[in-house]
Amino acid sequence: MTGKTCESVPTATPRFSQRRWFAADQAISFLMRQAVENRNVISLAAGLVDQETLPVDATRAAFERLFADPERARAALQYGTTAGAERLRVQVAQHLARLEGCSVAELHIDPDQILLTTGSQQTLALIADLLLDPGDICLVAAPTYFVFLGTLSGVGARAVPVPADEDGMRVDALEEELARLERAGELARVKLIYVVSYYENPTGVSLAAERRGELVDIARRWSKENRIFILEDTAYRELRYDGPDLPSVWRCDGSQETVILTHTFSKSFSPGLRVGFTVVPRELVRPLCDLKGNEDFGSANLNQHLLATILEEGLHEPHVQKLRRSYRLKRDAMLAAAEKHFGSLQEVSWYRPHGGLYVWMSLPPEIDTGFDGPLFQRATEEGVMYVPGELCFPAGDCEPERNHLRLSFGVQSVEGIAVGMARLARAVQAVLAR
């Protein structure tokens, strides 16, 4: 050991920033520990993508192609820019145009409006950072993506719930909530509406076509004291198995002043690449780059070049098609198992998702599905794990609903899903029988 230090002097305890205390433990950590400690358990909780379908061959092909040109390889191994590699931003614009069913020109965006991030989570965190001071308000569907609830808490913001149904966030209820907030003198605190517009995590529902334009209208009309932005999270968009192919909420925002679109290649290709992108109103480009510059001055450049090559070489779309076939079978397996085991149970219901990775199941109101409730314990004994629905409701004035489960069909095989659902049914029946 080098250097002698005065270790006899006691050192004071650390004093953390306010931010540290905002950043509560994400419930996901508990679930991950549970999964590690109970390896024989079938997890219908994990939101990972299917390990077996990860694109080993496509990634290898793209890597070989990229590294066949030493100049291009070196460019990928060098620092990139804060906003991200130009090559990929060009591809992203084309990709987005394909998804929207229009030409790149019809998107009416500058390449500068596209920012590349470390997954779409970084966009969610940057937007929260950019717009929300402690006490500010983001309106969310109830239930919604629970990781984003943690992100909102992490900047000290308030998530205010808006009731949702099988067509997504209820726009009439959104308007009522805005009116209530205005009466309470809090409209100036409302900065953001968060919406997972395709196959929402956790419910699997999509925002209905007619609600999309209305949502933009409402945000504009209620931007009385300051701009209310919509953060549209389209993470699951490409995992569509049936049902309508909807344009985004962003596409309904003709003036491009209101909607921030975020998307990721984590679900449609590989989460290990950790590449997401966002398309933002022009006024947000510079502020977001300033924030991201401080955070990391650019996400991994190699991954951006790799993904640019994947898109250029047409390696992405065939993979998505393969994923759709594979996940569709799994979704059908889960729905069939739900019908088989729960179809005859009173007061048990679930949505039939057209895409995504989740089935949202509701039990009789008296059944508490939480970590400390009887069902989670019993399910663990039976060897199956799920995400308690209460995590997906914002903490706050109203009590979260405690009788739901988020079931994922992403990770398990068709057989695993069948076994897991049977185990879950035994646990539910045991608890119902008490």
Next chain:
Amino acid sequence: MTGKTCESVPTATPRFSQRRWFAADQAISFLMRQAVENRNVISLAAGLVDQETLPVDATRAAFERLFADPERARAALQYGTTAGAERLRVQVAQHLARLEGCSVAELHIDPDQILLTTGSQQTLALIADLLLDPGDICLVAAPTYFVFLGTLSGVGARAVPVPADEDGMRVDALEEELARLERAGELARVKLIYVVSYYENPTGVSLAAERRGELVDIARRWSKENRIFILEDTAYRELRYDGPDLPSVWRCDGSQETVILTHTFSKSFSPGLRVGFTVVPRELVRPLCDLKGNEDFGSANLNQHLLATILEEGLHEPHVQKLRRSYRLKRDAMLAAAEKHFGSLQEVSWYRPHGGLYVWMSLPPEIDTGFDGPLFQRATEEGVMYVPGELCFPAGDCEPERNHLRLSFGVQSVEGIAVGMARLARAVQAVLAR
């Protein structure tokens, strides 16, 4: 265009968070624009690594090795964890032990204390976020790494300068500054001391051996009101060309309560992989993971697996040796050119760095090297660019020194350095002659 929205309704202007206003434009953006707009200019400004030495072959070899095993490839393409891939953390511990000249056991760390980040910049930003509320104080050498000054501003913290000499931050001056802050009733605001301990950006100086233990002692002794941490940035550590091979400040902290070590593979291998790591006191593991969980819930997993393979296969060390040879020649070329063109000039001096990528040059006090001063303009006309030294001094009570230049020998060839330095000399002589 789908959806009709009420675009006739005017929308209010955005109201950003306090954070947005803290995040000022980084000066680096201006430099990058200048570089793009003046492509015939020889940049002695850019802090990039040498494009020609980027490890194309080593990266390809590691990729092929990793992807030869489909299980491992799939693991790399899946989500990772917030703290980072276990495989790489094991390798990082061994790498750190090699750098410190001891065994892994002698490091006395748990693998949990190692966190993998998106470059070391993410660590700098996370630590600022974790410890510093608006108005809190971080002590820094003057001059210091200018990007970190932006990061401190980004959380509303104050950077308080401590004079430095050719042995790095002056520990006597540090102690005086702490005493002054205590008298001013501000000791409780001091949370952090930032030190670039090897070949500091911008000066190229290293913290002298005897100052390393003293620095830890001072931080402990002045941790009266709350813990004062040391953030030790070792980004350039492996780029050593001659001079002593010093243990880290972290290694002088026997109780591991004070020093946060950060390192990156950006300088020693490839910035495009964007993999950095930090070793933190045990009490900081959980708070940092909570913050990072909100920010991105993990940096790119593929890159971590790739780098783990690079280290396992012994591909890293030969590359570093090659870099050392290459950069040493460039440093010598820059120092020779400095001697040739500036040796006879009164009041022009520079440090002779033992490593890193920079030479710090001081001109007569009356010469303003800033973007708006006469030299920068004249240098641009001559076709050479540098980083004005004033950027590396914290804004605050005292005036920054305006007569220094940061010159980088990283990007240019030996020939480019010679030409660039000759151009710079013409610009300096022209301004001196006025």
